[in-house]
Amino acid sequence: MSVTDFGALTSTQATVWAVKTWQQGRDQSFWFQTKLIGENDNSPVQRITELTPTDGGDKCIMQLVADLIGDGVVGDNDLEGNEESLVNDDFELQIDQLRNAAKSKGRMAQQRVVIKFREQAKGKLAFWLGDKMDELAFLTIAGRSYTLKTDGSTRSNSQLSQLSFAAQVSxxxxxxxxxxxxxxxxxxxxxxxxxxxxxxxxxxxxxxxxxxxxxxxxxxxxxxxxxxxxxxxxxxxxxxxxxxxxxxxxxxxxxxxxxxxxxxxxxxxxxxxxxxxxxxxxxxxxxxxxxxxxxxxxxxxxxxxxxGLATIDKVFWNESDNTDYGNKRGVSVGRMFGVVKPVLKTxxxxxxxxxxxxxxxxxxxxxxx
Missing domain, CATH: 3.30.1930 (capsid protein of prophage fold)
Structure with missing residues (x-):
């Protein structure tokens, strides 16, 4: 028998909730809150949003170009044949997906309408998203394994080391x-x-x-x-x-x-x-x-x-389709991204x-x- 779920979100509403969740998480993030991330090479953290076709598939490529160090050509001496080569590297950013979810204990335990649960979950998931991306950025720039927390202790029951870009930490x-x-x-x-x-x-x-x-x-x-x-x-x-x-x-x-x-x-x-x-x-x-x-x-x-930070698409918000007949609500957020500390020959x-x-x-x- 079909039922009408008056608490369900439309696809447009879900998109709005995803955007609000990311905005809230961004505001609680060190790297985003301080505006250290930009899309040009003058930024402390360069954000790459476009995929580049490679032999291994579509990936994000960060272009690193060192300054020219030659002395140039004087007067009418020939410049042709004396050009200086750009010392550059293509640095690959691996992309992966990170998600988390919150689930209600049930209608009796919640004792609130479904929108209240969403609001509470949004705040918790927003903090988690900003906090976790901060943590990964600090571990990456410090060259510490994702098996560790930033205080040096070892993680338990964590899948962060399975992120595709975890292997790039140096x-x-x-x-x-x-x-x-x-x-x-x-x-x-x-x-x-x-x-x-x-x-x-x-x-x-x-x-x-x-x-x-x-x-x-x-x-x-x-x-x-x-x-x-x-x-x-x-x-x-x-x-x-x-x-x-x-x-x-x-x-x-x-x-x-x-x-x-x-x-x-x-x-x-x-x-x-x-x-x-x-x-x-x-x-x-x-x-x-x-x-x-x-x-x-x-x-x-x-x-x-x-x-380097690669972000593909927007933060996504999904609601569980396994809700115990509408009694136990669940919501999730996720993002596809990658972070890397580039290295270059000097x-x-x-x-x-x-x-x-x-x-x-x-x-x-x-x-x-």
Missing amino acids: APSNDRVMYAGGVAAVGSLTASDKMSWDLVTEACAKGKRSKIRPIRMGGKDYYILVMSTEQFRDLKMDADYRAAVQNGGSRGPKNPMFTGEAAVVDGVFIYEHNKVCNTLGMASGSKWGAGGAIDGAQAQLIGAQAL SEDDTKQDFGTITIYTAAAAQAA
Whole structure:
């Protein structure tokens, strides 16, 4: 016997709900909320929305082109035959689908009309979507496996490592790494090797020397530095940083790209975020330092094209067709996307290096209660 479901959504309504869910999730995301994502190569995260035909099928391709380094041709000397080759790589972005769903316990447990359940589910799923994409972006730029959480602990009952782009995650390249205290490995860090203004200054100098292309805004060049909450706490306690903020800090150019930054000092937009990779979830003995007992975090200096993000189609919203005769409602959201940290052969040598980011390892003790 057929029944009329007065709570069912039309296809148009479902599309509206999907858009609203993504907007809400985007607003709660670090990468989207701060407008770091753009569709040009001047963006910290370049978004690719078009598929490119390849031998293996349709995939997203990110074009990376290094700057020209030749001296050119003088006077009337022949330019023909002396052209400079563009050093470029085609970086492939794998695409996969990620979904989640929420289901009502039933009409009696819900004690609300179906639209209330949808509203509640939309909020929860929106937070999940933005939060999970944030987490994957932080893991990717840090070069940490999707089998781990951003606090270093191991996931349980997770399928994230099955994402097609999980295999593209790569550890920080050898010439794009810095350590506080002048050490050469996380195992050599001591508790006093904290984030400092001197280290920020050195990281910016290394970025420029390594030809990490800065973001060009208002005729000026900027880098972005995102660090953990504990690293930013240590930085704010550094006397040199406080002096730099007091004497030279500013809110930066009036551009919607940069909102929510903690400070803008000497051409660096500084952000803090609790999903920056750290060791707070790891067992003592497996953290950093000589005895594996030092907590630390992995800040990232970011220039242009530090990450690539591919998004195909829009967020989709579906309602369960298995509802126990309309008693237990279920809704789901999903998105097809991929995220990758591009690497490119440098102009100085023939080794591949992280294209737009430098990793900065420091001690960062857990905040006392």
